[in-house]
């Protein structure tokens with residue numbers, strides 16, 4: 098295993114290792130080198146957002162073709178930024194699902210090629226697990242990394258494709274408490290943004306529009322669900338649509354910022370209330386919030402301003418898809434002995450637990 102370079106700021110419980118992470122599950126081609134599951138030595142993300150924005154969402158074939166064009170330079174740059182050669186990494190961790198099959202295949206085959214060429218152990222990880230482990234990472238050059246999350250913890254995962262609450266007793270012990278019964282939180286942001294004529298991706302657009310809006314202008318519903326820990330966002334989306342239609346029928350002004358702010362407040366309220374209730378119920382030591390929607394400043398502020406539980410939310414650049422989170426998740430699997438073979442296939446629909 099490679100010697101430690103930046104460790105010392107945190108006490109390592111596991112053996113040192115540098116992991117090259119590769120992520121191509123959707124529309125970001127990403128590679129990163131992470132040391133000891135936490136310290137990021139490099140982080141490269143080639144975003145395809147501009148390519149897909151004209152379609153109002155991710156176009157799968159365009160995504161996989163773009164990954165083919167960018168994967169090699171992205172991995173090369175990640176190694177260069179870390180001042181390492183491939184032989185200096187102890188393992189390659191790659192996202193094998195969930196995600197778009199044609200996109201996942203590109204990253205997985207790149208990882209297999211590198212693994213085979215240099216005889217480096219290969220580890221396949223779940224993208225959702227990656228998002229949760231983004232709460233562990235920090236740039237190697239910062240002086241005071243946030244403390245490592247402590248188990249047991251409640252993990253709220255809010256991304257474009259998933260919304261789930263999990264109880265984690267230790268590494269990879271996920272007890273699925275609940276999830277969305279319809280749209281994911283990020284999907285709701287994207288769909289409502291489209292209704293309001295805001296650009297893709299919807300989350301950042303709604304956040305921006307909300308900044309000048311009144312979050313109490315409209316009282317949108319906070320959905321009740323049969324499962325105590327489940328979420329539902331499609332009724333909220335319909336409520337925004339009906340309100341828009343009614344405003345138009347009545348010839349009243351449509352103040353996009355008020356609609357955006359009221360919608361955003363409803364989403365944050367539901368996510369926060371259920372997560373806090375779960376944290377109390379299971380008497381945890383920690384809350385982790387991760388996934389693309391955790392970039393939302395309103396959501397971050399709401400969680401960070403409460404004092405009942407310590408909260409780890411990844412810094413902004415690690416909320417949306419990146420490979421540092423994949424490398425971090427891979428590290429904890431690597432030190433516990435996971436190794437995958439070249440026969441490993443992608444799993445486009447792969448639940449976390």
Ligand code: KG4
Pocket residue numbers: 123255256257258259282283284286287298299300301304388389390391392393394416417418
């Ligand atoms: O985790 P992610 O990058 O990709 C998936 O794995 O799905 O999440 C993307 C989602 C999109 O739906 C996007 O609109 C949402 O995260 N998002 C946000 C914000 N930034 C990204 N939602 C709310 N507020 C934001 N600032």
Ligand code: ZN
Pocket residue numbers: 224228256257388389417418
């Ligand atoms: Zn993601």
